[in-house]
Amino acid sequence: MNAIEVRDLKKCYPGFELKNVSFTLPEGAILGLVGENGAGKSTLIRLIMGATGRDGGEASVLGTDVRSPEFTKTKDDIGVVLDEAHFPPSLNALKLGRIFADTYTRWDGETYASLLEKLELPGKKKIKDFSRGMRMKLALAAALSHDARLLVLDEPTGGLDPMVRDEILDILEDFTRREDRSVLISSHIVSDLEKLCDYIAFLHKGELLLFDEKDRLLEEYALIKLTERDFEDIPKEAVRGVRRGKYGVEALVERGLVDRAIQAEHTSLEDIIVFFARGDRE
Amino acid sequence: MKALLRKDIYVVFTQLRGLLLVMLIFSVIPGGTFIPFTFLYTAVLSTASLIALDEQSRWDDLALMLPYSRRQLVASKYVTGWLGIVAALVMTVAIQCIWAATGVAALEEGFFAAICLYIAIALVLQAVSVTVIFRFGYVWGRMMIVIAVAAIGGVVGAVAANGKTLSMAATALSRLHPATYPLLAAALSVATIPISEHGYKVRCEK
The missing domain is CATH 3.30.70 (Alpha-Beta Plaits)
Structure with a gap:
């Protein structure tokens, strides 16, 4: 089964168009989505996650059409990290864990607790008092605590210092040790992707200029x-x-x-x- | 759904404490004068504020990528709003009964019928505001609610100016048992869930 299949995906906004994007990410592979700011990376990720409507084409994730009602269940197998944590700022990591325990059927509280400890994230401190690096690590801890088969990360390392970026990349490398796990990660920091990815997709002004295996x-x-x-x-x-x-x-x-x-x-x-x-x- | 309710309840008790305090102040004032404000304040502000906070933290963007359906995302806000109205009801009735029992202030005649009417109005206002906000987002939705309230006020004013029409409406309403007001309003509220869901879908898919 392919982790992600996208065929002729289109989305038009005033002044921007995502043009007929097609690619396939095989299961177990890591795809780096590169592109300058405004190239359409986040739009593509929103389309792949069914969070916005498309103007043409098809997208399926883990074998499910993202527009079908079944995709809600499929999202149980997907961990998502966006460019910011996007959690209610007045909550803390422990309360967030309780929310996600009710969200994901395979939520593992022990894994979450050990990730919080490993990443030195305080359980009771409010998220609004976290640094950006801490918030991104928290988002990653949440995404990795429900036995996801696919991780979708939109600019998770943007604006972070090299130490935190390295820490995040190490965690992602750990995640992909199991062969059935796939990752889609977008970034404009190409060196991060070079370390991690099997495939590279280059999106430029809404057009997919390049999609191939990195080594090739x-x-x-x-x-x-x-x-x-x-x-x-x-x-x-x-x-x-x-x-x-x-x-x-x-x-x-x-x-x-x-x-x-x-x-x-x-x-x-x-x-x-x-x-x-x-x-x-x- | 449970996760979304849990999240909203956490947010109410961490970010909307001021709203809870105002609700409490309105309901402890002896006599019935401030009771309508308790319900209206809870109904309109609690859900609208929760949606606004979701938009502010961009939780709504993330939630669309988590295993929640759009219906769950919409319905959870309704349920949180209903829970708020139930909380206002319990608090108001309990406090006013305590005041009556201790001799601070007697329950006014028609107290329970009035409460039924306030709940009904609160449910209707909440349904309307949530439907508008889900379709247009908090910023535009809030403006449209202000316009809608002004329009409704204008219509009510025009009806009130015609004493005969107002008296006919009052007579028609008085024929119903007061308990039917909240039931009818609750039915209307439930009926607007698919409309809100559709409006939210249209907004998300843009």
Whole structure:
């Protein structure tokens, strides 16, 4: 079974359009959704979770159409962390645990208590007095305490210091040790996703420019640095993005389509994303 | 549903303590003058404030992604509102009976019939406000409620100006047993749940 299947998903707002997004996330895999602010990552996540209506296409999660009434039950298998904790600020972690114990059929109070302890989250302190990092860790603790098969995280590491980000990524790595567990995580911090993900989706101005296995992307694309004159000999279909500077041209190319004699540098995921985004400006 | 009620009750006792205090003050004042305010205040403000706090903390965004159906999200607010009215009823009747028993203030004639009428009005106002807020959100909904209340006030004023119409309405109402007022209002309140659910769906799907 696939964890997430999306076909030609569309959503229009005044001034923004999510255009025919399609991808499949196999069960047990981790997908990183990258995109600049306003690219449509949160809209896509809201559509995938059935929280908003779509203007076209289909979406199913853990084998259930997100618009069907059965999806309410399916959400019992999904842990959600949004860009903020979104919990009532006057509550504390213990009261929140009691609410979630009545929400999820497989809520595990012991797991929750041990996560609170591990993440050094006080049980009785009001959520409004938590730092942003603490609130995000609390949201993660709640999402990980009901034996979820899929985690959906929308910018969970945004605005956090590197130590907390690292802590959160460690927890996510632990979660995915079991083979049937999948993760969809959106972020504009590409280095976080590079550490964690099996698949990368790049959303740019509402359009899915890229969806592939991370390792394949890193193998398939390379960075070349040439003079303007040498660059003219590179087949246009090989070029995915170009940056022109004083000393020549830097371009992201498909390795298989350029002459092997041309020296190509290994590239990072961040380079690939940046050059893909620049591609339409060149 | 239990989880949503638990959450709302926690929020009432942590963030809406001021509302509870005002409710208590209105209900302890001897005599019947302030009793209508207890019910109206509870009915309109408690549910509207809960929805406003959900929007403020963006709990409503998260809740749509948790295993709650839209019907549960909507119905839980109604149930919390009904519980508030029941609490106002118990508190008011108990305190006024204590005042009557201790000789502080006697129960006014028609006290229980008046309570039935207040409950009915509270239920209707609550149903209307919740329906409007679920459709338009708290900020716009609140403005529309103000407009609706002004419009209703205008209609009532116009009817009152025509003494004959008012007396006909009063006669028709007096033919019913007072206990039927809250029952009719409760039926109306329940009937608006699907309307609120639809309005909420329309707002979410935009």
